[in-house]
Amino acid sequence: xxxxxxxxxxxxxxxxxxxxxxxxxxxxxxxxxxxxxxxxxxxxxxxxxxxxxxxxxxxxxxxxxxxxxxxxxxxxxxxxxxxxxxxxxxxxxxxxxxxxxxxxxxxxxxxxxxxxxxxxxxxxxxxxxxxxxxxxxxxxxxxxxxxxxxxxxxxxxxxxxxxxxxxxxxxxxxxxxxxxxxxxxxxxxxxxxxxxxxxxxxxxxxxxxxxxxxxxxxxxxxxxxxxxxxxxxxxxxxxxxxxxxxxxxxxxxxx
DNA sequence: ATGTCACCTGGTAGGTGA
Numbered sequence: 001x002x003x004x005x006x007x008x009x010x011x012x013x014x015x016x017x018x019x020x021x022x023x024x025x026x027x028x029x030x031x032x033x034x035x036x037x038x039x040x041x042x043x044x045x046x047x048x049x050x051x052x053x054x055x056x057x058x059x060x061x062x063x064x065x066x067x068x069x070x071x072x073x074x075x076x077x078x079x080x081x082x083x084x085x086x087x088x089x090x091x092x093x094x095x096x097x098x099x100x101x102x103x104x105x106x107x108x109x110x111x112x113x114x115x116x117x118x119x120x121x122x123x124x125x126x127x128x129x130x131x132x133x134x135x136x137x138x139x140x141x142x143x144x145x146x147x148x149x150x151x152x153x154x155x156x157x158x159x160x161x162x163x164x165x166x167x168x169x170x171x172x173x174x175x176x177x178x179x180x181x182x183x184x185x186x187x188x189x190x191x192x193x194x195x196x197x198x199x200x201x202x203x204x205x206x207x208x209x210x211x212x213x214x215x216x217x218x219x220x221x222x223x224x225x226x227x228x229x230x231x232x233x234x235x236x237x238x239x240x241x242x243x244x245x246x247x248x249x250x251x252x253x254x255x
Numbered sequence: 256a257t258g259t260c261a262c263c264t265g266g267t268a269g270g271t272g273a
Contacts (some may be wrong), residue, residue: 202259
C-alpha cells in the first residue's frame with residue numbers, strides 16, 4: 001500500500017501536475033494541503049475521470065485539504081472534532097483498514113504573533129483528538145504539512161534559523177508530543193540522502209541553493225511500524241515549471 | 256537582494272500570507 005502527502009499550494013494551478021504525478025506514482029491514498037478552493041470549485045470530475053475518489057474540505061483563498069484514494073474513504077471527518085475552527089486544515093478517512101489523517105498545520109508566522117498562539121492551541125487540540133483516535137484506530141497514519149522542522153538536521157542552516165518559525169523549541173516539543181502518542185517519524189526509519197528537504201521557499205533562489213526545510217511528515221502508529229517498508233521525499237515535482245514550493249512525501253506499507 | 260508565488264480587492268497596483 002502506498003500513501004502520500006503533498007502541499008500543492010493551489011489545486012487550481014497545480015491540477016495538471018497532480019494528475020501527471022498520480023499517473024506516474026499510482027499511490028493508493030494521497031492527502032493534499034493548501035487546495036485554496038471552496039468546496040464547489042473542487043475538481044472532483046477531473047479526478048474521477050482519472051480514476052480517483054475524492055473527499056475534500058476547503059475554503060476561499062487559504063488552507064483547504066483533500067483525501068484522494070483508489071477506493072472510497074470511509075468515516076470521513078473534517079477538521080478536529082470539538083475544536084471550533086474557521087480554517088479548513090484536517091481531513092481524515094479510512095482506506096483499506098488504515099486510518100489516514102491529512103493535516104495542514106498552521107504556519108504560525110512568527111513566535112510572538114497571534115497566529116503562533118493559534119498554532120499552539122491547534123496543536124494541542126490535534127494531539128488530544130489523535131490520542132482518542134488511536135484507541136479507535138490503532139492502524140493510523142498522520143501526514144501532511146506540519147510546518148515544523150523537528151530537528152536541526154531538518155534545516156539547511158540551523159544556526160541562522162535557530163528560534164525562528166518552524167524551528168522553535170515549543171514547536172519541536174509539540175512534535176515530540178505527537179511522537180509520544182506512539183507515532184513514529186517514518187522518514188527516519190530509513191537511510192536518507194543528506195540535506196534533502198520537503199520545502200524550499202520560492203524566494204531567494206532557495207531551491208537552486210538547496211536551502212530548504214523538512215516540514216512535511218508522515219507519522220505511523222506502532223501497529224504500522226513493522227509494516228513500513230519505505231518513506232521518501234520525491235523532489236522531482238519541485239523541478240517542474242510552476243512548481244509547488246513543497247515536494248510530495250511517499251510512504252509504503254506491506255499489505 | 257526576501258532574485259517568489261497565489262489570491263484578494265479594486266485595479267491597470269498594492270496588500271496579505273506563506
